[in-house]
Structure formats: structure tokens, C-alpha cells
């Protein structure tokens with residue numbers, strides 16, 4: 001569907017023309033008409049499919065074409081989970097509004113409260129916000145939402161993960177009048193927390209789900225490498241970073257400390273790199289992201305703060321130095337590449353400690369990854385097998401002992417077994433045996 005066909009206000013068509021887009025993506029083609037007729041919307045689609053414009057364009061259309069309910073209150077509020085994403089969405093909105101008389105502001109945590117209060121006093125038409133800080137302003141009566149026309153929630157599932165449920169409810173309550181329209185975007189819709197809050201916030205919504213939220217992304221090539229230990233991971237990373245052309249890469253780590261540690265190591269290898277994590281001040285976080293977006297350095301080493309929504313076209317590679325604990329986070333991390341039709345490569349380094357997360361990701365994606373091997377860096381680690389039940393020893397024993405053994409509950413060893421080289425210095429670690437029992441239950445061996 002062409003953007004011309006939606007019946008947009010001419011000013012919107014002009015802005016889209018500036019962006020160089022002609023044809024809508026599938027989520028846009030399906031979500032925009034629903035949103036334009038004023039219906040509430042519950043939508044999901046995979047990362048990089050153009051959700052931002054799917055909500056910003058109908059928001060603009062509504063503001064351009066209709067009279068405001070209130071002169072003072074904001075007309076549109078966009079809620080997003082992270083500050084980085086807030087900045088990005090705000091940047092896109094500003095571009096779209098560039099030659100219009102409508103104003104927009106950014107309200108996010110970590111920045112000066114009073115400055116934001118002053119911005120709010122100018123009665124902006126659009127607010128892009130992280131939920132916590134917007135609620136703070138509501139409590140201080142710096143902003144009122146009685147006249148709000150459109151509430152948009154982007155990455156709603158992530159906002160719930162981050163504990164924003166109450167903030168979302170408070171914002172909903174402050175804007176709870178009949179004319180309000182709500183657009184709710186989430187990577188997952190089939191999770192009770194998400195559907196509960198959607199039920200509270202939305203009125204008879206249209207549902208638009210493009211593919212499964214977690215369809216395999218055809219523009220992202222997934223690579224998995226098994227690793228023995230930290231040094232092995234670093235050697236593989238070095239090989240992968242230096243052995244191919246990388247436009248820009250994001251490397252995800254499990255801990256804040258590791259972002260700094262690895263960034264220093266990567267700098268030693270001669271690549272430009274910076275670390276991003278929640279310990280940095282807001283202005284430092286902004287600087288890192290701005291500089292990365294301007295392609296001023298190659299490798300961003302980050303915790304999951306950079307996993308959602310960020311859209312930097314130049315990211316050709318994503319590396320998972322550790323695997324995320326939550327399987328769906330894997331999809332978000334790797335979705336930072338392969339955006340807007342570009343191809344991307346995602347590399348995951350799987351050590352013994354990542355094994356359970358790795359299996360959970362495979363189960364979640366209903367896919368098995370075939371690990372790749374680099375000559376000279378072959379792993380000894382081949383994955384873990386589930387613990388075997390302890391056998392009843394069949395030596396000469398009295399019938400009485402056998403009877404007793406049969407009565408006694410079966411014991412499992414509770415320890416993971418490597419396929420080989422158990423002597424090679426891995427700490428044996430405990431697996432929760434139920435996980436594997438469950439897998440067997442699911443007929444894995446049938």
C-alpha cells in the first residue's frame with residue numbers, strides 16, 4: 001500500500017516524502033487505517049518493521065485534522081520504556097513536525113525536573129515520555145491529561161517488565177475520558193500481564209498482529225559458537241570482530257562491569273568502542289548514543305538498555321557475549337541489526353553457563369541452531385546433557401535390597417554432565433532437573 005492511499009493530510013505526505021518512503025510496511029498498512037478511524041488498537045509485529053510511523057502518522061493526522069479538546073493539555077502522549085528509545089522516537093516526531101506549528105517535548109528520567117516543568121508550561125501538543133517521570137509531573141500537577149486525545153504505548157511489554165505497570169495505570173487514570181483513543185504496541189500479546197493491562201487501557205480494540213511477534217527475521221543471519229570459557233569467548237570475539245567488515249556493531253553483555261571491561265579490550269584490538277550501561281549519568285548515556293548514531297565509533301558494548309527499539313541503520317552486526325536470561329530478549333537484541341531491509345549478522349557465544357538460556361531460546365523460537373566452528377578456535381564444550389537417573393546397581397544383592405530399592409524414589413544426580421572432557425576445568429553446575437523432565441514429557445524422545 002502506498003502512503004498516498006491512506007488519505008493523509010498533505011502536510012503528512014510531504015514529511016513522508018522527505019523521509020524518502022513511498023510504500024507502507026505491512027504493520028503500517030494494517031494499523032494506520034484502524035488508527036485513523038479513531039479505534040483503539042492492539043498491535044504487534046517484529047522488530048524493524050516500522051511500528052514508529054505506524055503510530056506517529058495517524059497521531060499527526062488526528063492533530064492536523066481535528067480541533068483540540070483542550071487548549072492547554074497535550075493532545076498526544078507516546079510512552080516508551082527506555083530513555084534511549086524516547087530520544088529516538090522524539091527525534092522522528094520532530095522531523096515529521098518540522099514545518100508545522102505543532103510542538104513536541106521529551107520527558108524522561110535522569111534529566112532536570114525543573115527544565116521539564118518549564119517545557120510543560122509551554123503547553124506542547126505532543127509529549128514523548130518514559131512513564132515514571134511523566135507520573136512525577138502529573139503528581140506535581142505540572143501537566144494535566146484531561147484533554148489528551150491519543151495515548152500511545154510503544155514496547156508495552158517491556159514497560160511492564162521494567163515495572164511501569166502502576167505508572168501506566170496512573171497515566172491512564174489521568175486521561176480517562178471517553179474521547180480518548182489508545183494505541184498499544186507490544187512485541188508479545190499473549191501473556192497475561194500484557195493482556196490484563198491491555199484490557200484495562202483499551203476499549204474494544206482492533207487487533208493487528210503481523211506474523212508472529214517472533215517470526216524468523218529473514219534479514220538477520222544467526223550464528224552460534226560454543227565456547228569453553230571466558231578466554232575462549234574473547235578469542236572468538238576478536239576473530240569475529242577483526243576478521244570481517246563491520247560497519248557498526250552492538251555487543252551485549254550480561255553485566256554493567258563487563259561492558260566497561262570488554263570495551264577496554266576491544267579498544268586494545270584497535271577498534272573504536274564505547275560502553276553503555278545504567279550506571280552512566282543520563283548525559284553520558286546520551287552522548288554515547290548520539291555518537292554511535294553518528295557513526296563516530298564502531299562497537300557499542302551495552303547491557304540490555306540498548307536491546308529495545310533502537311533503530312540505527314548502520315548496525316551490521318550484533319554480538320551476544322552472554323545470552324540473555326529471557327528468551328524474547330534475544331529477539332530484541334538481535335533485532336538491532338537487519339533493519340529496514342538491510343542484512344545483518346547476529347553472533348551468539350554460548351558457554352556452559354549460557355547453555356540453559358540457549359536451550360530456552362531454541363524452545364522459544366522453535367528452532368535449533370547448528371553451532372559453527374572456527375579453525376584453531378574449536379571448542380571442547382559440546383553442550384550439556386540432562387542428568388541421568390542413578391541406576392540401581394545390578395550386582396549380587398539380596399532380593400530384599402532390590403525390593404527396597406524399588407520402593408525408594410528415584411534419585412537424579414542433579415548435576416549436568418558434559419559430553420566429553422569433564423576434566424577440563426569446567427565447574428560442574430547444577431541444573432534444575434525438572435526442566436529436563438519437562439522436556440521429556442513433551443515427547444522429545446518419542
Ligand code: ADP
Nearest residue numbers: 021023024025047048049050051052053311340
Ligand atoms: P520497529 O519499531 O517496528 O522496530 P522502526 O519504526 O524503528 O521499527 O522502523 C525501522 C526502520 O524502518 C526505521 O529506520 C524506519 O525509518 C524505517 N521505515 C519505517 N517505515 C518504512 C517504510 N514504509 N519504508 C521504508 N523504511 C521504513
Ligand code: MG
Nearest residue numbers: 051052154309
Ligand atoms: Mg519500535
